[in-house]
Amino acid sequence: GAGVSQSPSNKVTEKGKDVELRCDPISGHTALYWYRQSLGQGLEFLIYFQGNSAPDKSGLPSDRFSAERTGGSVSTLTIQRTQQEDSAVYLCASSPATGPNSPLHFGNGTRLTVT
């Protein structure tokens, strides 16, 4: 079946511009996560959505970062006034349930380059 879909696959933007990254989770998956993968570093948790509950935003690095999930499905990660240090691969993952027994299914990511 279809996996997690992310768009665009690559995005180049100028410093100071806003960007939107999109994630289509696997159909029926209630949990959705955003992670950031910077060069030479591991994956950094950003934000988590579960159903209609308030999201866990504890990983967002600054108030320039925000995300929403409409209708419990598609999610958009928005970065305002982009900085060069925002350059990274942004990975979205979904899961059919909460808890450690339900592994994450990752998309191929969006590679963001801020010039």
Next chain:
Amino acid sequence: AQSVTQPDIHITVSEGASLELRCNYSYGATPYLFWYVQSPGQGLQLLLKYFSGDTLVQGIKGFEAEFKRSQSSFNLRKPSVHWSDAAEYFCAVGARVLTGGGNKLTFGTGTQLKVEL
């Protein structure tokens, strides 16, 4: 807070040789442990996971990992490496700590595996 250490940034092995990738974790309770693999330009694919029970777990693509509580380790092994195994491997520890019961995975920095033919 949980943390994961993968001490080897790069490893090179010959095709057909055995492989062991190291992972050490820090977590206050019984950990939920995972190994993921990432090929270039791809997302992460789950290789295997450990929650409880038998400490030797089998995964896809012929991989296995052994949980050793006394050493806080969860090393990944494969008896005979294939050229297609060249990729980046990430160890992760999970904890149900997010609002709404979500599973927050903390990843290591990864080990890049190169396979020589």
